[in-house]
Amino acid sequence: MKQILTLFPLVAIGLMSLSFLGKAQKITILYDNYLHKTGCTSDWGFSCLIEFNGKTILFDTGAREKIFFHNVDELGTNLSRVDMVVISHNHGDHTGSLMGFLKKNSNVRVYMPYSTSSGFLEKIRNTGAKVLNEKDPVDLGNGYYLTGELGKQIGEQSLILDTPKGLVVVTGCSHPGIVNIVKRAKEIGKKDIYLVVGGFHLMRHSDSEVKGIIQKFRKLGVQKVSATHCTGDKAIELFKGAYGNDYVAAGVGKVFELK
Numbered sequence: 162m163k164q165i166l167t168l169f170p171l172v173a174i175g176l177m178s179l180s181f182l183g184k185a186q187k188i189t190i191l192y193d194n195y196l197h198k199t200g201c202t203s204d205w206g207f208s209c210l211i212e213f214n215g216k217t218i219l220f221d222t223g224a225r226e227k228i229f230f231h232n233v234d235e236l237g238t239n240l241s242r243v244d245m246v247v248i249s250h251n252h253g254d255h256t257g258s259l260m261g262f263l264k265k266n267s268n269v270r271v272y273m274p275y276s277t278s279s280g281f282l283e284k285i286r287n288t289g290a291k292v293l294n295e296k297d298p299v300d301l302g303n304g305y306y307l308t309g310e311l312g313k314q315i316g317e318q319s320l321i322l323d324t325p326k327g328l329v330v331v332t333g334c335s336h337p338g339i340v341n342i343v344k345r346a347k348e349i350g351k352k353d354i355y356l357v358v359g360g361f362h363l364m365r366h367s368d369s370e371v372k373g374i375i376q377k378f379r380k381l382g383v384q385k386v387s388a389t390h391c392t393g394d395k396a397i398e399l400f401k402g403a404y405g406n407d408y409v410a411a412g413v414g415k416v417f418e419l420k
Contacts, residue, residue, distance in 0.1 A: 185212040186324075186419040188331070188358065190411055191232050192223030192258075193389055198414025201232045206254035207333060207360055207390040210238055213322055213419055214303040219246045219269075220320055221333050222258035229258035232413055245301065246271045246290075249333025249359075250317040251281065263288040272299070272307060276316035298349050308345045312337030319359075321346045324419050327355030327384060334360040334391050340377045353382035358411060360390030371396045375403045387411045 190197065192208035206224035210217065219240070223229045233240060240262060246269055249255055263269075267289035273282060275296040285292045293299075298309040306321040315336040322329040328350040335342055339361045343354060357378075363371055378386065388400050389411035401408045409417065 184215060186214070187212050188329070188417040188419065189236060189238065190389075190413055190415045191236065191238065192221070192229055193411060193413045193415075195389055195410075195412035196414070197410070197412030198236070200235045201413040202228045203413050204228045205390075206257065208255075208258070209331065209358075210243070211320070211322065211331065212242075213305070213324070216244050216301075216303045216305065217242045218301075218305065218320070219243045219262065220331055221247070221249055221255040222262055224254040224257035226258045226261040230261065236414060240266055243269055245269055245305075247307065247318070247320050248273050248277075249319060250274055250315055250336060251277055252315075252334065255333050259285070260288070263290055272301075272318070274316045274318050275310040298345075306349050308342060308349065311341055311345060319346070321350055322419070323350055323352070324355060326419070327353045329355055329417075329419065330357045330359075332357065332359030332361070335362045339363075340374055340381075343378065343381050343383060347381060354384065356385040356387065356409070356417065357383055358387040358389070358409075358417065361388045361392040361396065363388075363396035364391060364393035366393070366396060368395065368399060371399045372403075375400060385409055387415075387417070 189210045192206050194203050194205045196203040208221045208223040270291045271285055273294040275294050277294050282292050299307040304323040308319045310316040310318050317336050319342050320331040330346045385407045386400050386404050387409040388397050
C-alpha cells in the first residue's frame with residue numbers, strides 16, 4: 162500500500178523538528194460545543210487547525226459552514242495555508258463544512274477513513290482535491306502520523322504528532338474506544354503520550370467505567386488530557402478531578418502550544 166507507515170529513527174525526527182522552532186507550533190480549536198474565546202460560536206461538532214513542523218492540517222470541519230467560517234474569521238485563521246485535511250469519521254458534525262472549505266482551497270490532500278463510501282470520495286475528488294483513504298497507519302511526514310482506521314461499526318482514524326514533549330493524539334469522537342486509540346498511538350510512536358485532545362465519546366459510560374479509563378490512561382503514560390465535544394460533562398469532570406493541573410479545558414478558540 163502507498164505510504165504505509167514505516168517507523169523512522171526518532172533521532173532523525175527530533176533533528177527535523179529543530180528546524181521549525183521559529184514557526185508556529187500549535188493546535189487551535191475551530192469548532193466545538195464548548196466555548197473558550199468570546200466572539201466565537203459554539204455548536205455540536207469538532208474541528209481544529211494544527212500548525213506543526215512547517216505543515217498545516219485541518220482536522221475535521223465541524224457541522225455548519227456558517228459557524229465554522231465565522232469562527233475561522235474571528236480567530237484570524239488563514240485556511241489557504243492548509244496542506245492536508247484529515248477527517249476522523251463520516252458523521253455530519255465532523256464533515257459538515259468540508260465541501261465549503263474545499264470551495265476555498267482544493268489544493269490539498271484529503272485523508273478520509275478507509276470505509277468512506279465511493280460516492281463521497283468522488284464528490285471530494287470533483288473539487289480538485291487529492292483523496293486518500295488507507296486502512297493501515299500512514300506516515301504523513303514532518304512528524305505527523307495517522308493511526309489507520311479502527312473500529313467495526315463506525316470506522317475512525319486519529320492523528321498523531323511526534324513532538325519534543327511526547328506524542329500528541331488528536332481524536333474526533335473515539336468511537337473505537339479512546340483507550341484503543343491511545344494504545345495504537347503508542348505502538349506507532351514508541352513514546353509516551355504528552356497530550357490527548359478531542360472527543361472521547363463517554364456520555365453513556367458510568368462513573369466507574371470512566372474511572373477505569375482514567376486508570377488505563379495513567380498506565381499508558383498519558384501526561385495531559387483535554388477531553389471535549391462528545392466526552393460528556395460528567396466524564397469531563399472526572400478527568401478534571403483525576404488530572405488536576407494536567408487537565409486542559411478545550412473549547413472554540415483554545416490554543417495548545419506545542420513548542
